[in-house]
Amino acid sequence: MKEPTLFKEVIYPPSVLLAANVNALTEWTSLCAPAESEKTPSAGALEIIGKENTQSEYVVFQALPAGARAASLIKVRLEKHARVRLILIQDGAAASHLEVIGDCAGEGSEFEIRGLQNAKDTQRHSINVTVVHSKPNTRSDMKVWCVGRDQGHSIFKGMIDIKPGASQVEAYQKNKNLMLSDKAVMDAFPKLLIANDEVKAAHGASIATLEQDQLAYLQSRGISRVDAEAMVTRGFIHQIVDDIKDVELRAKIESKLGLQEFVEESLGWAVDERGRGV
Amino acid sequence: MSTTQENQPQFEIKDLHVTVEGKEVLKGVNLKVMPGEVHAVMGRNGTGKTTLSYTLMGHPKYKVTQGKILLKGEDITGLPADERAKRRLFLAFQYPVAIPGVSVASFLRASMKSVRGGEVQPAQFRTLIKEQLKQLSIPETFMTRSMNDGFSGGEKKRLETLQLRLLQPAMCVLDETDSGLDIDALRIVSENIQNFKSEERSWLIITHYQRMLNYVKPDIVHVFGSGKILQSGGADLALKLEAQGYDWVAGA
Structure with missing residues (x-):
């Protein structure tokens, strides 16, 4: 059968x-x-x-x-x-x-x-x-x-x-x-x-x-309210994207979601155990 | 009578009254900090010290009902926190909040751009950061972690100190930066603060203990209680408080 x-x-x-x-x-x-x-x-x-x-x-x-x-x-x-x-x-x-x-x-x-x-x-x-x-x-x-x-x-x-x-x-x-x-x-x-x-x-x-304390913290470092809101939101989204273990796959998704600029500062530093920073 | 550049306070608080969720916590704080001076504020728990630090930074939860905050003679009482930061006021938080998903590197670059104004070249950024990481014994892998997310108390305080050094403030408010630190971390953080002192930079250090003041010598010590400054004196006052507590201070 x-x-x-x-x-x-x-x-x-x-x-x-x-x-x-x-x-x-x-x-x-x-x-x-x-x-x-x-x-x-x-x-x-x-x-x-x-x-x-x-x-x-x-x-x-x-x-x-x-x-x-x-x-x-x-x-x-x-x-x-x-x-x-x-x-x-x-x-x-x-x-x-x-x-x-x-x-x-x-x-x-x-x-x-x-x-x-x-x-x-x-x-x-x-x-x-x-x-x-x-x-x-x-x-x-x-x-x-x-x-x-x-x-x-x-x-x-x-x-x-x-x-x-x-x-x-x-x-x-x-x-x-x-x-x-x-x-x-x-x-x-x-x-x-x-x-x-x-x-x-x-x-x-x-x-x-959005958490007021998070926004207040970012603002206390010179980041405007609007930029702080965008940053916390992108961070929220990035928590899921960052769980993609495959480095190439993750980069593709970051690009599709417009997160490239947001994560580019994390590149070039010493790598962690997740392959971040390569 | 005009105020000359020489005798203008770096930072001044005039009759500051603040409410939190409708309850008055600060009840007439007066303070004058000259350029290069280190002031320490000590007091029991729950007397309003953290309310003072958050108010100075412009946290929207804390409502100023009366009085003024002046930075280099400019009234900043109504300014949002980001505008205060751009005018080189810095608060090292007692409990820095976690911002999941936002990397330390990304945050620091954005903050530097905002406070310093204009673009910060990547090469310059990296050179500056690497130097500060080394000074504070912070591993480079920190840069890819989420801001304060899962950090130990000591790691958070080191990162606050790194930001302090990076943003080059004129007026530094430290809210219990020494809490949650082991002996080595206390030494590293305190030495980095001590080395960062200058004739132009002023300090307001809120603390419970003498231990940080052993490294960063205060010019003036204030006893805080019931929402205002009760007594002020020299560095010896901190030693007396350490030895005898607050019972002898009227109103504390």
Whole structure:
């Protein structure tokens, strides 16, 4: 009998299958079916299989045209002792939705998810991330940072699902929302579903405006209020980008997000253990 | 009568009253610091010393309800913090805030550009920074870390001291820069402050202890209590406070 594909429940054509063993950047446009027009909804899917004893890093970058509407499904399956880091950035389009389902299906596997939403104008970005821990001794770490400007709408739904047989699991979920406009809307739904007592798990979400003490500190060093606000915001965004371990990938994303000038001062200094400064 | 350049105070506080969230904390502070002078402010916890330092720097949370702050004769009471910094007023914070995602290098370059005005050439910036890092025994990898994020107390204070030296202020306010430092760090930070003294640069050092004043000798010591200066004297006053505490000071 033919092995059923992992995409049997996926309704979005086409799908892209990647066997994990490398670091890679995927433009969202390559995930989605070509839209007939800018306003035609487009959809796509990506499957990542973290092969046994491999380490991979994937960046999915959504920079669709301003009027576009798109949805994508990303499935990640981690085999034994596989390590996958998935970075998801939603920047363009009028509306975008990401559905992410990760399964730590192999013992000792580790899954890191980093998400960044930049909702401006009247953009609507949503992301649902579910991480299933099917096997013992698995680990996941989810961080999704959202920026809400203008009348942007940002939605985060996170779920950690630890199955009964999955003992000694460590699973963390954090969602931070930076609200830069009183007309922006930010929704956060962090959830845990735990069916095993021998686990460590935590989740949390926060929604905040710019911190006055941070701005006051920067201003006390001669930086204007406007520049201080921009600097703190770029710092917030950069926390996620800085988690990209692959130096070349990180530089590409910094360039796409207009952070080059912001980070260039960090280049040329003695390198740290992360390869920063090369 | 006109004030001559020679006898004009570097920094002056006149009858300063400040409220924080509607409560009056400073109740008439008067202080005059001449160029090159070192003043120390000592006092019990909760008497308003940090409120004084934040107010001098222009933190918007602290509302001046009465009085003036003058820097080289100019009234800076209504100026935002960045304008005060450009006029070479510097506050070394007791608790410098973390700014995640903003690298030390990026922050320092932006700050230097703002305070000094105009472009700071990368080569010049690096030369200056490397020299200061060496002076303060700060590893170069600090430059790529996020500002104060995950720093120890000692690391934060060293970075404050580095900024102090880099920005070349005329008036330096140090808010408990000696707190949270081990003996070696205290020596390094204090020596860097001592070496940075000049005839043009004035100091207001807020501290609980004599230990920093062993390195940076004060010209005048003030006892702070109940939101104002209660008593002033020479360097011996700090030694007396260290030995006898504050009970003997009326109103402290």
